[in-house]
Amino acid sequence: MTLLRLENVGKSYGGVAALRGLSFAVDPGEIVGLMGANGAGKTTAFSLIAGTQRPSDGEIWFDGRRIDGQPAYAAARMGIARTFQIVRPFGGLRVIDNLVVAALYGHARERSRGVAEDRAREILGEVGLARDAARLAQTLTLAGRKRLEIARAIATGPRLLLLDEVLAGLTASEVVEALDLIRAIHRRRNLTLVVIEHVMRALTQLCNRIVVLHHGEKITEGSPAEILVDQRVIDSYIGATKR
């Protein structure tokens, strides 16, 4: 059974179509990549799935229920968590409190603050932020804030995790660490992931399947090996960015 299914989903702003007729499905436990050049519609697709925006047409199904047009908080409570491309920590709150609110309000909906804090500490340990628990989130480095973004999403207790360019802006060694982290989280928490990434190699290492977007439309979908040799992908994406 599929966990997430998009059927002919489109989004236009005024007369400009950011996304047209996008269809793809994700099975439980999969790691699916969304690939495409800037402006291809990747983040728009995330916003529609996570309820941050409402699609102009098409249907989105999650766990057998139609969810398009639902508000973002409802999607989070159903078990869809996302990170933001430009991180949005609760800067004035302590790192641990960033997770506590997610654990209290998200899909996990922990009963009490105490339970939520225990859960938050456990996740902070997992992502390597245990020692920063009492710091204000705004004092973290970019790499730290990216970890916090992932940690907060996990704290909601999601079934589907949408990662939007969590590797962008990291150094080479930080990318390796972050990839290990994402794999570990996926394994341990029995999660389904959809990943947007510009770092090609990372995407091909991480994903079972990749969906390629170009100018708001899906041009192909397949295993990393298939995608890498696909002429349309090379033309549209790799060719366009290779120097």
Place this chain on the structure above:
Amino acid sequence: MTRRGQSVVALALAGVALFALLPLVVGPYALGIGLGLLMWIALAESWAMFSGLSGYISLGHAVFYGVGAYATVLLWQVVPLWLAIPLSGVAAGLLAVCLGWPCLRVRGAYFVILTLGVSEVVKYIVIRTEAALGRQGRLLIGTPSLTILFEAMLVLAVVSMIVLYMVRSSKLGAGLLAIREDEVAAEAVGVNATALKLLAFTLSALIPGMVGGLMILRSTYFEPLQAFSPTTSFTIVTIAILGGTDEVPGPLLGAVLLVLMSELLWARAPEVYMIILGVLLVAFVLFLPEGLLGRAQRLRGPAKS
């Protein structure tokens, strides 16, 4: 409870007991000042429960004070006072639901201006209504003594502090703080921002409504221009700027400071009193935007919260 927590509670209890005994030792003038202080504490703590935690700065809380006063006047000698005051709080709460529903859709400066605007609209509706009824102000005869009003206000001030403390450490408080920091991200982790804001806005109107009711019993004369004066809203925000907004001691400190300065300056320099207060306010905004409490905490250690 930690030792520090115990001593804080002990100190707070001692303070409340001291205040409760004040009518036995001071004259009516000092008691009046005390009543004013408690009033500002109750108003500012209630305001902070919404605006301090959510970051939505309400410049319209005078309307809840005014409606509470109006409700108490209308209920005067209709129902007993012990019922009229809580009902005035409920009236303010109901008004908050009606005003919050449209106002809470906008943020930042728009919300600030809108709350000021709608509170003025409500004021003029009451003025028109009273005029249509042929009322030129209403006189209340046989109101309770200053001592009784003082003790009742003490209860409201204490309750407002307890409410802020409890909300701040509750699930509601966690949600509100997340909204303050980043509303889009808050929604993304499951916080229903619209519902939480409306709930907090309504809660924060209850005590100001009751405070308005008590204060109209003190002045014994209801006149809408006075009862709904936007100065009440401005003063609440001033207190918050002076003291700090999102923890119990902030508004408390701000209220003490403001009442103290007003008393000292008002008698000694009546001509320049408002000017000095104004300059101080500007200085605080420029140099101490986080308030006295915020600054004190930052000096004590940046990692704490």
